Amino acid sequence: MKDSNFLKEHNARQLWHPMAHPTDSQTNPPVIITGAEGVTIKDIDGHETVDAVGGLWNVNLGYSCQPVKDAIAAQLTDLPYYSTFRGTTNDKVIELAHELADFFAPDGMTRSFFTSGGSDSVETALRLARQYHKVRGEPGRVKFISLKKGYHGTHIGGASINGNANFRTNYEPLLPGCYHIPAPYPYRNPFNETDPERLAGLCAAALEDEIAFQGPSTIAAFIMEPILGAGGVIPPHASFMPQVHEICDRNGILLITDEVITAYGRTGAWSGARLWGVKPDMMATAKAITNGYFPFGATMIGEKVAEAFENDTSPNGFIGHGYTYSGHPVGAAAALACLAETKRLNVTENAAARGTQLFDGVRALNEKYAQIGDVRGGHGLMTALECVSDPSAKTPDKDIAAQVQEVAYKNGAMVRASGPNIILSPPLILSEADAAIILSALDAGFAAL
Numbered sequence: 001m002k003d004s005n006f007l008k009e010h011n012a013r014q015l016w017h018p019m020a021h022p023t024d025s026q027t028n029p030p031v032i033i034t035g036a037e038g039v040t041i042k043d044i045d046g047h048e049t050v051d052a053v054g055g056l057w058n059v060n061l062g063y064s065c066q067p068v069k070d071a072i073a074a075q076l077t078d079l080p081y082y083s084t085f086r087g088t089t090n091d092k093v094i095e096l097a098h099e100l101a102d103f104f105a106p107d108g109m110t111r112s113f114f115t116s117g118g119s120d121s122v123e124t125a126l127r128l129a130r131q132y133h134k135v136r137g138e139p140g141r142v143k144f145i146s147l148k149k150g151y152h153g154t155h156i157g158g159a160s161i162n163g164n165a166n167f168r169t170n171y172e173p174l175l176p177g178c179y180h181i182p183a184p185y186p187y188r189n190p191f192n193e194t195d196p197e198r199l200a201g202l203c204a205a206a207l208e209d210e211i212a213f214q215g216p217s218t219i220a221a222f223i224m225e226p227i228l229g230a231g232g233v234i235p236p237h238a239s240f241m242p243q244v245h246e247i248c249d250r251n252g253i254l255l256i257t258d259e260v261i262t263a264y265g266r267t268g269a270w271s272g273a274r275l276w277g278v279k280p281d282m283m284a285t286a287k288a289i290t291n292g293y294f295p296f297g298a299t300m301i302g303e304k305v306a307e308a309f310e311n312d313t314s315p316n317g318f319i320g321h322g323y324t325y326s327g328h329p330v331g332a333a334a335a336l337a338c339l340a341e342t343k344r345l346n347v348t349e350n351a352a353a354r355g356t357q358l359f360d361g362v363r364a365l366n367e368k369y370a371q372i373g374d375v376r377g378g379h380g381l382m383t384a385l386e387c388v389s390d391p392s393a394k395t396p397d398k399d400i401a402a403q404v405q406e407v408a409y410k411n412g413a414m415v416r417a418s419g420p421n422i423i424l425s426p427p428l429i430l431s432e433a434d435a436a437i438i439l440s441a442l443d444a445g446f447a448a449l
């Protein structure tokens with residue numbers, strides 16, 4: 001390996017980082033992570049911190065998950081790659097689809113379509129939604145509705161349904177036929193409504209209104225994250241998703257849950273849909289499916305959609321979509337081992353307990369520091385603090401978030417600053433002591449302002 005001087009000198013010189021300005025990455029070089037164990041990461045200078053980011057919402061079982069590492073190594077020996085395009089398959093992917101049908105049976109999911117990651121899983125769900133309506137003889141249903149503040153990855157389809165201008169404006173024009181309604185975000189919303197339940201009703205009414213305006217027969221699907229993640233951890237009121245589901249069903253619109261973050265236990269439930277007691281028509285999953293060790297995803301397909309395709313006798317049901325790495329045997333082997341370990345550890349329990357500890361802890365910080373305008377969480381290990389420079393005007397301040405992040409890092413926790421939000425999404429195997437380190441590092445970060 002090259003020495004640390006070489007690495008520091010070349011840091012961000014010859015590569016562009018996602019979600020960063022190339023010039024900024026050169027002026028403020030990214031932290032070089034060189035090792036990890038358990039829930040702890042180590043940088044090039046040997047500084048160790050609890051990873052409160054969990055990789056990127058994906059390393060749910062931490063960095064020392066031996067069964068997943070072993071499965072990957074064994075699969076690389078047995079069959080490092082083969083295509084699943086028409087005519088061939090592999091043993092691991094057949095087994096994985098069977099496992100996933102079992103895992104997601106309570107959500108009504110019966111089939112898998114494999115992808116290389118979250119953006120692909122979203123794209124797949126959007127495409128299959130349009131095709132579903134064509135197969136059923138309603139080819140006019142092509143539009144998508146989603147939530148402002150939602151994040152659905154960065155393919156053109158995903159960016160088009162995204163609800164954050166940062167991921168849209170510079171890439172316009174985006175896909176036509178995508179419309180957005182307000183998110184159930186009590187701290188900021190166009191209704192000035194702070195009561196979560198009343199706000200849920202208003203947002204559901206906005207969905208109803210948009211559907212009526214567009215015409216139900218033009219709309220393919222509504223897509224949402226059960227808890228909005230990258231947009232700053234926005235859990236809707238428990239009444240929201242059931243209302244959305246009822247509205248979609250009544251109007252013949254498919255409901256897609258984007259569970260790239262929420263599937264596999266992060267919310268304290270096995271899926272976000274299950275958290276809210278809703279059975280969607282499709283689900284986009286990825287990230288924790290392989291504990292982040294291999295790029296992989298699965299779009300889960302519900303009974304209704306599966307039946308339409310499988311009963312189709314015309315050429316319309318032909319799926320003209322897929323990736324070279326769809327059903328990659330190494331990814332499938334990793335996912336099988338990861339699912340087994342996820343279930344064995346029953347990670348939902350710890351996610352819920354540590355999630356409550358973190359949420360209570362950040363609420364206590366909220367009492368202490370005026371620069372924390374809002375705290376959100378309370379459902380597993382998805383927690384956020386929103387930083388403001390003027391609490392009464394709710395002026396968002398990303399510099400505060402960045403400063404807190406830097407000091408927290410020095411004090412033992414890697415947290416993620418995303419705009420004015422500080423987001424916590426640690427591994428689900430976090431201990432009580434690890435959670436306490438995260439909270440004390442944040443405390444130090446705000447105290448230093």
Ligand SMILES: Cc1ncc(COP(=O)(O)O)c(C=O)c1O
Nearest residue numbers: 117118119151152153258260261
């Ligand atoms: C809800 C959601 N959907 C989609 C994506 C995109 O996933 P990927 O970055 O693996 O393409 C993400 C990534 O964070 C996500 O949080």
